Each structure stands twice: as structure tokens, then as C-alpha cells.
Amino acid sequence: MGTSFIPAEAFPPGDYLRDEMAERGWSEKELAEMVRCPALVAGEIMGGRMQIDTEIARALGTALGTSAELWLNLQAAYNLAKTAL
Numbered sequence: 521m522g523t524s525f526i527p528a529e530a531f532p533p534g535d536y537l538r539d540e541m542a543e544r545g546w547s548e549k550e551l552a553e554m555v556r557c558p559a560l561v562a563g564e565i566m567g568g569r570m571q572i573d574t575e576i577a578r579a580l581g582t583a584l585g586t587s588a589e590l591w592l593n594l595q596a597a598y599n600l601a602k603t604a605l
Contacts (some may be wrong), residue, residue, distance in 0.1 A: 532568030533594035539565075540584055555579035571595055574593030 541551055548566065554560040556579060564570035572580070577591035 530598045532573050532598055533591060534566040534568045535582070536594060538566050551583065554583040571599070
């Protein structure tokens with residue numbers, strides 16, 4: 521008897537960020553102001569076109585009341601899943 525390994529679904533951290541923003545009623549512009557980055561950067565992250573680095577992870581953690589590690593771990597898990605395909 522063998523078991524098949526089914527990997528967990530990986531998603532860009534921007535998907536999670538969009539959900540968090542919607543839950544809080546925040547706009548892209550408001551988030552950009554809170555994390556002190558251009559609105560374009562916030563949009564690129566939410567669209568999965570830009571990776572979350574340590575600086576952005578710290579700012580997101582502060583703005584959302586989470587840890588920087590959460591955001592870095594989401595990014596790393598997504599990066600690993602993309603390379604496994």
C-alpha cells in the first residue's frame with residue numbers, strides 16, 4: 521500500500537495580503553502609506569509580481585499586527601512551491 525503525497529497549495533503572499541486588507545477595509549493607498557512604500561510597490565506585491573523582502577516584511581508586520589517572519593515564510597513557501605513544479 522502506497523500513499524500519494526499531495527503538496528499543500530501555494531499562493532503568492534499578495535493573495536493573503538489582499539484578504540487582510542479587505543477584512544480591514546483598507547485601500548492599496550492606505551496600506552502603502554502605512555508601510556511607507558509607493559502605492560505601485562503595494563500593488564506589485566498584491567499582484568504577485570514583486571517579492572516581499574525583509575524591509576517590507578517588517579513594515580507589513582507592524583501595520584497588520586503580525587510578525588515579519590509570517591510574511592517572509594509565506595514568500596519562501598511560495599518560492600519553493602514554484603520551483604517544485
